[in-house]
Structures are given as C-alpha cells and as structure tokens.
Amino acid sequence: MEISSKENTRFFSNNTILPVDRSSxxxxxxxxxxxxxxxxxxxxFLGALSFVYFAKALSGSYLKSTITQIERRxxxxxxxxxxxxxxxxxxxxxxxxxxxxxxxxxxxxxIIGAGCLIMSAGTFLIAMPQFFMGRYWYERFPSxxxxxxxxxxxxxxxxxxxxxxxxxxQAKINAGCEKExxxxxxIYVLLGNLLRGIGETPIQPxxxxxxxxxxxxxxxxxxxxxxxxxAIIGPIFGFLLGSLCAKLYVDIGxxxxxxITITPKDVQWVGAWWLGYLIAGVISVVAGIPFWFLPxxxxxxxxxxxxxxxxxxxxxxxxxxxxxxxxxxQQTKIAEMAKGKSLDLFxxxxxxxxxxxxxxxxxxxxxxxxYKPKYIEQQYGQTSSKTNFVIGLINIPAVALGIFSxxxxxxxxxxxxxxxxxxxxxxxxxxxxxxxxxFVMGCENSQVAGLTVSYHGTKLMTDYEQAVFSECNAAxxxxxxxxxxxxxxxxVTYISACLAGCQAxxxxxxxxxxxxxxxxxxxxxxxxSSAVVGPCQKGKECPKMFLYFLVISVITSYTLSVGGTPGYxxxxxxxxxxxxxxxxxxxxxxxxxLAGIPAPVYFGVAIDTTCLKWxxxxxxxxxxxxxxxxxxxxxxYLGLTLMLGTVSIFFSVAVLWVLRKRSSPPDExxxxxxxxxxxxxxxxKDNFVNSDCLIQSTYWPEKETRL
Numbered sequence: 088m089e090i091s092s093k094e095n096t097r098f099f100s101n102n103t104i105l106p107v108d109r110s111s112x113x114x115x116x117x118x119x120x121x122x123x124x125x126x127x128x129x130x131x132f133l134g135a136l137s138f139v140y141f142a143k144a145l146s147g148s149y150l151k152s153t154i155t156q157i158e159r160r161x162x163x164x165x166x167x168x169x170x171x172x173x174x175x176x177x178x179x180x181x182x183x184x185x186x187x188x189x190x191x192x193x194x195x196x197x198i199i200g201a202g203c204l205i206m207s208a209g210t211f212l213i214a215m216p217q218f219f220m221g222r223y224w225y226e227r228f229p230s231x232x233x234x235x236x237x238x239x240x241x242x243x244x245x246x247x248x249x250x251x252x253x254x255x256x257q258a259k260i261n262a263g264c265e266k267e268x269x270x271x272x273x274i275y276v277l278l279g280n281l282l283r284g285i286g287e288t289p290i291q292p293x294x295x296x297x298x299x300x301x302x303x304x305x306x307x308x309x310x311x312x313x314x315x316x317x318a319i320i321g322p323i324f325g326f327l328l329g330s331l332c333a334k335l336y337v338d339i340g341x342x343x344x345x346x347i348t349i350t351p352k353d354v355q356w357v358g359a360w361w362l363g364y365l366i367a368g369v370i371s372v373v374a375g376i377p378f379w380f381l382p383x384x385x386x387x388x389x390x391x392x393x394x395x396x397x398x399x400x401x402x403x404x405x406x407x408x409x410x411x412x413x414x415x416x417q418q419t420k421i422a423e424m425a426k427g428k429s430l431d432l433f434x435x436x437x438x439x440x441x442x443x444x445x446x447x448x449x450x451x452x453x454x455x456x457x458y459k460p461k462y463i464e465q466q467y468g469q470t471s472s473k474t475n476f477v478i479g480l481i482n483i484p485a486v487a488l489g490i491f492s493x494x495x496x497x498x499x500x501x502x503x504x505x506x507x508x509x510x511x512x513x514x515x516x517x518x519x520x521x522x523x524x525x526f527v528m529g530c531e532n533s534q535v536a537g538l539t540v541s542y543h544g545t546k547l548m549t550d551y552e553q554a555v556f557s558e559c560n561a562a563x564x565x566x567x568x569x570x571x572x573x574x575x576x577x578x579v580t581y582i583s584a585c586l587a588g589c590q591a592x593x594x595x596x597x598x599x600x601x602x603x604x605x606x607x608x609x610x611x612x613x614x615x616s617s618a619v620v621g622p623c624q625k626g627k628e629c630p631k632m633f634l635y636f637l638v639i640s641v642i643t644s645y646t647l648s649v650g651g652t653p654g655y656x657x658x659x660x661x662x663x664x665x666x667x668x669x670x671x672x673x674x675x676x677x678x679x680x681l682a683g684i685p686a687p688v689y690f691g692v693a694i695d696t697t698c699l700k701w702x703x704x705x706x707x708x709x710x711x712x713x714x715x716x717x718x719x720x721x722x723x724y725l726g727l728t729l730m731l732g733t734v735s736i737f738f739s740v741a742v743l744w745v746l747r748k749r750s751s752p753p754d755e756x757x758x759x760x761x762x763x764x765x766x767x768x769x770x771x772k773d774n775f776v777n778s779d780c781l782i783q784s785t786y787w788p789e790k791e792t793r794l
Contacts, residue, residue, distance in 0.1 A: 129302050132301075135374070136294045139378075141320060142203070142371045143290060144319075145370065146210050146364075146367040147321075148329075151457060152333075153329060153363065156358055159354075160360065161216075163711060164712065165458070167691070169686075170277065170688055173683060175284040176679045178209075178283065178285040190293045195293040196297070200378030200379045206286030208368075209285070216273075239591060240590075241560070241562070241590055319490075326476070327479045328366065328367075330471075330472045333471035337358060352468070355713070432662065432666050437657075442673075445654070445677075447735040454689075454727065458687075463633075465717065466720060468625040485645040493649040493652035497656060505750065508657050515647065516736055518643050519729055525639055525725055526725055530625050530628070532716060532718065533580055535622075535700075536557075542558075558609075560606055563585050563586070569585070571583040571584065573620055574619055575618040575623075578623055586606070587604045587607055589604040602616065690727065694723060700712070
C-alpha cells in the first residue's frame with residue numbers, strides 16, 4: 088500500500104507539472120510564429136528594396152550611356168553635359184539632411200515609395216523634350232535627302248538651285264529657329280536629373296536602417312550584402328539598354344527610316360535615347376508600389392528585444408528614451424557635443440588623410456567613367472551601341488568581381504587595419520600603373536582634309552580655320568560651318584561635298600555618289616575623283632588597338648576595385664565607434680560635393696579643348712563637337728585621370744605612414760598564426776575584430792564593434 092501510495096503521489100506530482108510544460112510549448116510555438124512573421128516581413132521588404140536598388144542603378148547607368156546622345160541631340164558642349172550629370176548629386180544634397188533627421192521618425196517604407204515616384208517623375212521629365220522640340224535636324228546636302236533635282240555640290244552658280252526649293256528650306260529653318268529661340272530644352276534634362284537625385288535620397292539611409300532595426304542581428308549583414316549585390320547588376324542592364332536604344336534612330340516611329348541618310352557610325356547619329364528613360368521610369372514606378380503596403384514597424388526578433396547593447400544605434404536610442412525628461416539640459420549640450428565630435432574627428436590624421444585621398448581618387452574615377460563612352464567612340468571610331476555593350480558586358484562585371492575579391496581577401500587572410508591600408512594602396516598603384524599603358528594604345532587622327540591633313544596630303548596642320556579652304560575649292564560657294572562629311576576614293580574624309588570641289592552627284596540618300604571632285608583629284612596626285620556619303624574609317628591598326636584597350640581596361644577596372652572593400656574597412660576602423668555615423672556622413676557629403684559635382688564639369692571643359700571641328704546650330708551659333716584631335720583627347724582624358732590618381736596615391740602613402748608610426752614596434756611583427764602581440768587576442772577572429780588597436784594607443788570598451 089505504501090508503495091502504491093508513493094506511486095500515486097509521484098503520478099499526481101508529475102501531472103501537476105504537465106500544465107507548465109504545455110504553457111512553455113505554447114510560448115515556444117508563439118515565438119516561432121512571431122519569428123516566422125518577422126522573417127517573412129523583413130524578407131518582403133528586402134526583396135522590394137533590392138528591386139529599388141536595381142531600378143535606381145539602372146537609370147543612373149543609363150544616363151551615363153546617353154551622354155554623347157544628349158550632347159548631339161541638344162547641340163551642347165561636353166562641359167554642359169557635365170553640369171547635367173552633376174545635377175543628380177545636387178538634388179541628393181538638397182534633402183539629405185531632412186531625410187536623415189526626420190525619415191526615421193516617419194513611415195519609412197512609404198517615404199521610400201514616394202522617393203520612387205519622384206525618381207520616376209524625374210526620369211520621365213528627362214525624356215519629355217523629345218516630344219516637344221520637333222524632329223532631329225542634321226546637316227546634309229539637299230541632293231542626299233531624296234531630292235529629285237540634281238544639284239551641283241560646288242555651287243559655282245547659285246541659280247542652279249530652284250528658288251522654290253531654297254525658299255521652302257529657308258522657311259523650315261526659320262520656323263525651327265522661332266521654336267528653338269524660346270527655350271533651351273536641355274534644361275528639362277537637368278531638372279529631371281535633379282528630381283532623380285531628390286527621389287533617390289531616402290532609399291539608401293532609410294532602407295538600410297529599416298533592415299538593421301528589424302532583421303535578426305546575425306542576418307543583417309547578409310541582407311545588406313544581397314541588396315548591394317543586386318545594385319551591381321543594375322548598371323549592367325543599364326548599359327545594355329543604352330546599347331539597344333543607341334541602335335534605333337532618335338525619331339523612330341515618327342519618320343520614314345528609309346529617308347535617313349546617316350548611319351550609327353556617323354558622328355551626327357543620335358539614337359532613341361528617350362526610349363530608355365521611359366522604360367527606366369516605368370521600372371521605378373513598379374519598384375515603389377510594394378512600399379505603400381508595408382507596415383511602419385515590424386515585430387522585432389526576440390534576440391533583440393531585451394538587448395540594450397545589440398547595436399550602437401539601439402544603445403543611443405535606449406539612452407535617449409531614459410533621459411527624455413532631461414530634454415532641456417540635453418539641448419544646451421548639443422553645441423558642446425557637436426564641437427567635441429568635430430574636434431575628435433577632424434583631429435584624427437588617418438581620417439583626414441584618407442578623406443583627401445578618397446576625394447581626389449573619386450574625382451579621377453567619376454570623370455573617367457562619365458566620359459569613357461565618348462572616349463571610346465572618338466578614339467577608336469566605335470558606335471555608341473557597341474561602346475555601351477562593351478562597358479555593360481565586360482567592364483561592370485570586372486568591377487563587381489574586384490569588389491568581391493577584395494572582401495574575400497580580407498576575410499581569408501584576416502587582414503587588419505594596417506593590411507587594409509596596404510591592400511588599398513597596392514590596388515590603386517597597380518591600377519593606375521596599368522592605366523599608364525593606355526597612352527600607347529590609341530589611334531591616329533582620321534585624315535580629314537583641311538583639319539588634320541592639307542588638301543595636298545601634308546600632315547600636322549596647325550591653322551585649322553584658314554586651312555578649310557584651298558585652291559581646289561576656291562571657285563565654289565562653300566561654308567566653313569557645315570559638317571556633311573564624305574569619303575573620297577583616296578581614303579581621305581572631306582568636311583562637305585562642296586569643300587571637296589565635287590561638280591556632280593548621282594543617287595539619293597545613303598547611296599549618293601559624288602563625281603568630278605577636284606580636291607580628291609589633287610590629293611597626292613590621285614587619279615580618282617569620286618566620293619561617297621559619310622566619313623572614312625580609321626586606320627587599319629585601330630581595331631587591333633581597340634582590342635588591346637579592352638583587355639587593359641578590364642584588368643585596370645578589376646585592380647582598382649579590389650581596393651574598394653579594404654578602403655571602406657579602413658575608414659570604419661580608423662575612428663571611434665560613437666563617431667561612425669558622423670564620420671560616414673561627412674565622408675559621403677565631401678565625396679558628393681567635391682567629386683560628384685565638379686568632376687564631370689571640368690573633365691568636360693578639358694575635353695572640349697581638344698575639339699577640331701564644332702557643329703553649327705540651325706539658328707546659328709556653336710553646337711556639339713563633330714571631330715576631336717585623337718592624340719590630344721587621349722593625353723587630356725588619360726592624363727587628367729592619372730594626375731589625380733597619382734595625387735591620391737601620395738595621400739594613401741601618408742595614411743600608411745601615419746598608421747605605421749602610431750603602431751608600436753611589437754604591433755608590426757606578426758606571429759606564425761597571424762596574431763598581433765599588443766592586441767593580446769586569443770584567436771585570429773579576435774585579432775580581426777580588435778585590429779583598431781593599431782590606430783589608437785588608448786583603449787575604450789566600445790572598441791569591439793563588428794561590421
């Protein structure tokens with residue numbers, strides 16, 4: 088009986104424990120459901136944000152691919168195109184402070200959705216001038232525009248041209264002038280790009296902080312990496328879209344394409360640049376739709392609810408909530424805190440030197456990337472379509488692979504701050520060293536009579552304006568402002584059929600052939616005297632040089648990109664943790680103001696100095712450049728890039744010198760397993776995390792911060 092009573096007691100006691108177990112099961116199941124809902128919500132936001140990153144990267148890279156198209160369509164110089172390109176950064180700077188301060192307090196997903204709408208509105212605005220400024224007008228001799236009247240190019244007697252034809256042509260020109268005189272349509276492109284910058288502003292700061300607030304802490308870095316990876320894919324599709332649109336004529340769907348007398352190889356060719364902006368605008372609208380249905384807050388993971396030190400941001404938020412009743416006292420200390428932060432940050436020589444190096448290097452890279460399509464087109468005689476295709480399919484993946492490789496090397500070898508500085512410096516040095524080899528991989532100037540060679544075959548012309556006229560075309564009534572190139576049978580390009588001294592023509596459109604061209608006959612005593620529409624091709628060695636250029640360009644892009652991740656690690660590790668947000672804000676602001684805005688402008692001004700032949704607008708005045716001096720363009724474009732890169736390398740050397748000086752002698756010696764003596768770490772992982780001891784001699788508890 089005693090045994091049975093004991094067993095009953097045990098049985099009932101066990102039964103009394105069962106409700107506790109069930110409640111724990113319920114709590115575990117509810118926690119798992121909450122975790123699943125949290126993960127589901129953050130993954131939906133992650134997918135939407137990734138698509139937005141893709142959309143903004145696509146529209147930004149597409150703008151770079153249409154630089155030459157916009158220049159020709161609006162007849163503006165490269166310097167003005169640089170102002171249009173820099174307007175994006177100006178728009179970004181206009182509201183970055185407001186977004187950063189008020190954005191976190193408002194509905195962040197909806198602000199991002201509104202930014203997408205503004206960005207799409209700006210993209211549509213860029214394309215709008217195409218529908219208001221009429222059909223594209225390019226310089227062509229009347230007989231090549233499907234005319235039934237056979238007009239002599241060399242107008243020895245102006246009565247050869249019917250008066251009715253001249254009057255109709257002049258009436259059209261005057262009507263166009265009245266339309267153009269009232270507005271400069273390129274301003275709409277500038278305003279559209281400005282709107283794009285305003286709309287893009289909230290995407291990065293609000294999107295990344297939203298992920299960091301509601302994602303599981305160990306997954307936050309992975310999610311942010313996914314977003315950045317998708318952002319790299321955007322430029323690839325942007326340049327490929329630019330390649331496709333550049334093949335299509337600008338007025339496709341509005342004119343008869345058989346009547347077009349220019350080809351994509353002509354410097355006057357303008358592709359359907361506006362079509363890509365309409366596509367990019369639609370993508371931006373679609374990308375912003377999901378954010379209007381996402382909640383303002385997501386349930387926080389259990390691992391972050393009770394943690395007061397899970398992140399630097401939550402630490403400051405908690406402290407702020409505890410001290411809300413001391414608001415007045417905090418406001419009086421704002422000025423002192425700002426002053427103290429500024430002194431701490433700007434008193435850090437590593438940060439200041441790295442900031443200077445980054446500003447100068449970004450000037451070099453932004454200028455080089457902005458005008459790379461123009462350089463390839465003018466230097467190697469490639470079409471805009473092929474140029475964009477090559478950049479999108481070869482150069483951009485090389486950059487992405489370089490960034491990934493830099494991060495992989497940092498992780499594989501557990502590189503600290505000093506090693507990151509060395510890797511960043513080495514990649515810059517070898518990248519610009521490879522860029523130096525491009526000086527010998529250029530093409531010679533095209534043979535253009537009156538500009539690069541004389542009408543008798545002598546090279547190295549100096550006085551271009553006076554050399555346009557010669558004895559062979561003295562009897563013709565020609566204008567030196569026209570640009571209607573023809574290719575003689577002798578392989579020389581002539582500015583126009585009139586300046587070539589052609590007396591007759593046969594055919595129409597692209598099939599027009601000119602005969603009895605006196606200047607073609609006098610060139611090095613040539614026996615031929617005929618010519619066809621369009622400029623002559625560049626030298627036979629040019630295709631081979633273009634292939635060499637592509638190989639070196641891809642290797643250079645990869646090499647320079649390897650130092651991107653180590654440089655960013657160096658930036659984060661050279662400052663105290665509580666100054667990171669302030670330091671990154673100053674860094675971004677300085678890059679945008681001192682590199683993103685001015686670099687395209689002064690690169691464009693420098694490139695304009697190499698122009699040999701300017702086009703003329705319909706109503707008079709200087710238009711876009713038609714012909715560049717290939718050698719001068721190569722020296723200016725590459726020389727300016729290398730000069731800025733060399734200066735940035737000197738600042739990077741100074742950064743490395745300061746780091747070495749601040750590190751004590753034991754710090755510079757590594758043990759066999761990669762540990763640093765003074766750090767006192769127990770493992771390679773601790774050494775990687777706490778590598779900040781190379782920078783500051785003093786230690787503070789918040790030093791162990793992870794990326």
